[in-house]
Amino acid sequence: MLSKQEAAQRVRAAKVRKNLTWARIAEAVGAPVAWTTAALLGQHPMSAEQAQAAVGILDLDEEVAQALQLQPTRGALETAIPRDPTMYRFYEVLQVYGPTIKELIHEQFGDGIMSAINFRLDVEKVPHPEGDRVVVTLNGKFLPYQW
Structure with a gap:
């Protein structure tokens, strides 16, 4: 197989x-x-x-x-820290902005997380005079922690 x-x-x-x-x-x-x-x-x-x-x-x-059609084992990175420059930039974004994203989610929604299961992703090219922009939209359902 x-x-x-x-x-x-x-x-x-x-x-x-x-x-x-x-x-x-x-x-x-x-x-x-x-x-x-x-x-x-x-x-x-x-x-x-x-x-x-x-x-x-x-x-x-x-x-x-x-x-x-097989069920996957999700997670495609060969190493914990990606070596590919494009993927590394996202790792870098999370290192820099991850705490900010977490704070803003908690402030606006409460104690919980953004789902990666009930989730949508979009990548868009936006023309800009100083060079085209990459717009990545991460759109996940808010999941409150249940105690």
């Missing part, structure tokens, strides 16, 4: 070979682009229909479709 990581490697190779974008693949799957990308990289299970749509547009086989 193919692992989710092996399936992800095949997906990425097919994406390049077929000259597709994540947005185009997500359109074929019928799901948001960030969720679809995460699922195809092994972080979410896909339904049978979603997996078939993905392998159809990517011209991959049933073995990949089956792997895409």
